Amino acid sequence: MLEIILLCGLAVLAANLPFLSDRVGFFIPPAALKMNFGWRLLELVVLYLGVGLIARVLEARVTSVQPQHWWFYVATAALFIVMAWPGFVWRYFWRKPGL
Template sequence: MQNFLLIVGLAALAANLPFFSEKMFCFWKMKAATKPFSLRLLELGVLYALLAGFAYFFESRISPVHSQNWPFYVSTFALFVVFAWPGFVWRYFWRKPGI
């Protein structure tokens, strides 16, 4: 159960990360004043792939890894996007422009 909560907690953190930082992956400063939405989506996809790789590695350390088909990855990405909803709302609905 603790392993599951660790993965879900990391997923919630990683899903909101693109919306709370103007830096790319929180490390690289952008030339533009604000990060475009397309880069935020790209960052969201890369963070999903990194988290999926971490979960695969974690599962392989505990037990044999179960093979998954495309519906599994589509549904977990959809859940990852749902986790990103608070960051999206904060960035585009609650914040005043220019802050």
């Protein structure tokens, strides 16, 4: 049960990470490459795949990995995008003083 809660917390954190920094992949400074929505979307896809890999490894430690169909991945991607909503709102809609 604790693993499930930690995995969900990790997914929420990973979904919001692209919107928290102006660096591309948290490594390349913003002066070297302009961070636009395309880069954030790419980071979101990479983090989705990373969380999915961690979930698969955790499942393999407990039991045999169940085969999934395409609709499972569509549903989990939609949930991951919904989890990214607070970071998206903070980055693009929240009014920042002085800007």
